Amino acid sequence: MFESQTASTGDDPKRDAMPTMGFLDHLEELRTRLVYSIAAVAVGFFACWWKVESIYDIMQRPIMKALKDNGMSERLVYLNPTEPFNLYLKIAALAGLFLTSPFVLYQVWMFISPGLYRNEKRYVVPFMVSTIALFTTGGYFGYKVVYPQALGFLIHFGRQFQPMITIGEYTSLFLSIILGMGLIFEMPILIFFLALMGIVTAGFMWKNFRYSILVIFIIAAIVTPTPDVLNMCIFAAPMIALYVFSIGIAWAVHPKQRRARKEKKAA
Numbered sequence: 001m002f003e004s005q006t007a008s009t010g011d012d013p014k015r016d017a018m019p020t021m022g023f024l025d026h027l028e029e030l031r032t033r034l035v036y037s038i039a040a041v042a043v044g045f046f047a048c049w050w051k052v053e054s055i056y057d058i059m060q061r062p063i064m065k066a067l068k069d070n071g072m073s074e075r076l077v078y079l080n081p082t083e084p085f086n087l088y089l090k091i092a093a094l095a096g097l098f099l100t101s102p103f104v105l106y107q108v109w110m111f112i113s114p115g116l117y118r119n120e121k122r123y124v125v126p127f128m129v130s131t132i133a134l135f136t137t138g139g140y141f142g143y144k145v146v147y148p149q150a151l152g153f154l155i156h157f158g159r160q161f162q163p164m165i166t167i168g169e170y171t172s173l174f175l176s177i178i179l180g181m182g183l184i185f186e187m188p189i190l191i192f193f194l195a196l197m198g199i200v201t202a203g204f205m206w207k208n209f210r211y212s213i214l215v216i217f218i219i220a221a222i223v224t225p226t227p228d229v230l231n232m233c234i235f236a237a238p239m240i241a242l243y244v245f246s247i248g249i250a251w252a253v254h255p256k257q258r259r260a261r262k263e264k265k266a267a
Helices: 023-049 052-069 083-099 102-115 119-158 168-185 187-196 202-207 209-223 227-254 255-266
Strands: none
Touching: 023 052, 023 083, 023 102, 023 227, 052 168, 052 227, 083 102, 083 168, 102 119, 102 227, 119 168, 119 187, 119 227, 202 209, 202 227, 202 255, 209 227
16 A cells, blocks of 8 residues: 555556555554544443443353353352453443444545555445454354354353353453454455455465365364364354355456456457
């Protein structure tokens, strides 16, 4: 995105020239977008602070169900008087970030858009919608499928002991699973930009499909909180589906494919 120049890309010669921005201009633009984003997240934080107890009640539901199903006390504990307050601050901040994520993503797009051609800026709406939708879908999948399965296995496995689960430990595990699944579901967005810049191709991804499956299962084995194969497969299955979907995205947006479609249309 540093000072851009119009280069020969083999695309349509009528394509609009890429605007130029100096290094200091980029720093000023970055500062502006950061200020707007921080202000928006601060507003979201205060909005979520008033409902933080209700938000945490939703977060507790998986562990409460797992404890109830195994006939255990449905209570979490804390070891430090400041822990609940600090926890609520953290939850309100994360919830505020998620609530204001459309605005923050728009600021990200406004920062990178000067480095794009005018006809590439039409991706702003699909980028924002798909990013939020994929992250939400991944988090919901983790909350409804992955996390309950993992908790059920862990609580049942240790049912001969009396659990003393702290709110801090539980929240850390919850966020690692939910945010992790949300980020995993962003794979198509990453591939979209890599393919758009010509870094990866659909052919390369398909040719290395078997190695990608191996890497996916290694990642699933690392991030899953339980050692059983079932939970590892639950993690790996959506990643494999997203990888296949990403191959189609790479094929659609790669520069060679775009040029081929233009030439075919011109002929």
